[in-house]
Amino acid sequence: MVGWAPEGEARYHLAWEAAPSFSMEDKVTDSRKFTIEDERGAFEGRLDELMKEHEGEFVVFHHGEPVEFFGDHSTAYEYALDRFGLDDVFLIAEVAPPSSVPISIAWSAGVMFG
Amino acid sequence: MVKRNRGRRETKAEKRARKGRKPPTSITEHYASPRDLQLVGPLVWVAWSVPESLAARLRAAGRAVPAPVSGRLLVDTGASATAISVEAAQELGLQPVDIGHTYGAHGLQQNPIYEAHLSVSITGPGGQSGVEADLRVSGIRDMEAMFQKLGVKTGGRDGGRLVGLLGRDFLRHTVLTYNGTYGVVTIKIDPGSFAPRPTPRA
Numbered sequence: 001m002v003g004w005a006p007e008g009e010a011r012y013h014l015a016w017e018a019a020p021s022f023s024m025e026d027k028v029t030d031s032r033k034f035t036i037e038d039e040r041g042a043f044e045g046r047l048d049e050l051m052k053e054h055e056g057e058f059v060v061f062h063h064g065e066p067v068e069f070f071g072d073h074s075t076a077y078e079y080a081l082d083r084f085g086l087d088d089v090f091l092i093a094e095v096a097p098p099s100s101v102p103i104s105i106a107w108s109a110g111v112m113f114g
Numbered sequence: 115m116v117k118r119n120r121g122r123r124e125t126k127a128e129k130r131a132r133k134g135r136k137p138p139t140s141i142t143e144h145y146a147s148p149r150d151l152q153l154v155g156p157l158v159w160v161a162w163s164v165p166e167s168l169a170a171r172l173r174a175a176g177r178a179v180p181a182p183v184s185g186r187l188l189v190d191t192g193a194s195a196t197a198i199s200v201e202a203a204q205e206l207g208l209q210p211v212d213i214g215h216t217y218g219a220h221g222l223q224q225n226p227i228y229e230a231h232l233s234v235s236i237t238g239p240g241g242q243s244g245v246e247a248d249l250r251v252s253g254i255r256d257m258e259a260m261f262q263k264l265g266v267k268t269g270g271r272d273g274g275r276l277v278g279l280l281g282r283d284f285l286r287h288t289v290l291t292y293n294g295t296y297g298v299v300t301i302k303i304d305p306g307s308f309a310p311r312p313t314p315r316a
Contacts, residue, residue: 036226040213073250077211077229078167086171092211092229092250100215100222 034063039091047095054095061091069095138238139305145297156189156292156299158280162202163231165248180206182233185275189290189299193281196232196249199257202277203228214252226253234284236303245284245303254279 042064043050050059050066057069058076062084070076073092080090141158145151163182164172172179183202197216203226210226233246257276287307291300 036210036213073229074165074167074248077165080211081168081171086168086175086177089209090211098215 034089036089036091038064039089040093043091043093044098047097050095051097057095058092059095061093062088136240137243138236138240139243139303140238141234141236141301141303143299145299148294148297151294151297151299154188156290156301157186157274157276158189158301159235159274160185160187160277160280161233161235162198162206162277163233164206164208165229165231167248168229182206183275183277185277187234187278187280188276189285189301190279190281191285191290193279195252195283196279196281197225197252197254198228198230198232198278199276200226200253200255201258202275203230203253206230210253211250216252216254225255227251228253234280245287245305251278 039061043059043061043066046066054069057071058073059069060067060076060080060083062080067083067090068076068079070079073094076092080092084090143156143158145154161182161184163169164180169179183205185202187196208228208230211229212227214225214227216223216225228251229248230251231246231248232251233244235242235244257278260276285301287304289300289302289304291298291302293299
């Protein structure tokens with residue numbers, strides 16, 4: 001088997017540096033059940049701020065807060081599994097302006113059924 | 115003075131056999147008719163599975179690792195990235211890690227994004243080889259139902275399940291030949307063009 005890394009991203013990660021007056025341990029965690037949509041909404045709300053220092057990195061979001069940054073999505077995924085377990089909801093998103101992925105026009109248009 | 119090698123020369127048959135031992139790098143699909151190829155599009159046999167990072171943690175927790183989901187990907191030159199059917203992702207027990215947007219003729223749609231492992235199998239005279247990757251992929255809903263509407267048998271040997279789209283992120287490493295006149299598709303993979311496997315985190 002040939003390994004396939006389509007993006008060829010860098011394989012490093014950067015720790016999230018919280019503001020000096022802010023401690024992750026002191027943070028009061030919101031105990032309500034977060035959905036992936038909640039996490040995505042929180043990420044989009046913070047995107048402008050994150051872009052300043054972390055553009056192109058992958059961020060792990062949990063309970064609406066950025067937790068850590070990585071150079072590739074696979075490493076971010078491993079980190080999130082270790083930190084939040086197999087059943088919790090977390091978001092892994094690229095810190096990048098929103099974009100859309102094109103899929104086949106024929107597929108969406110139903111041309112295949114003609 | 116260079117000594118001429120007077121040893122026995124390799125016969126053409128032996129040369130072919132030696133070459134045949136190389137791992138195959140080409141996928142060739144012969145469709146029953148050009149009409150069949152037109153109807154269903156080029157398809158490639160694959161297997162989706164959970165990423166090894168998840169499988170290892172499931173095993174460590176004493177939980178079962180879901181069996182790979184085998185089926186076919188529709189080769190889609192209109193898709194910039196490979197995608198998984200939501201049905202296959204759910205069968206693997208994958209949880210979405212993000213929400214993305216895809217667009218087509220019906221406009222913008224929201225799709226779950228998963229971490230998944232893809233194996234593309236290649237069978238040839240030299241045996242079996244393949245290409246595999248951990249991917250961050252969009253999930254496409256109702257894909258299998260659409261495939262069934264085409265009249266392609268699903269779940270059997272003929273059609274297999276449609277478990278996603280093979281996009282241009284994969285095709286950029288290949289030479290794709292679509293012979294619509296004869297109903298034959300060949301995908302020649304260039305192994306040298308693939309990036310090295312990600313280095314595990316220390």
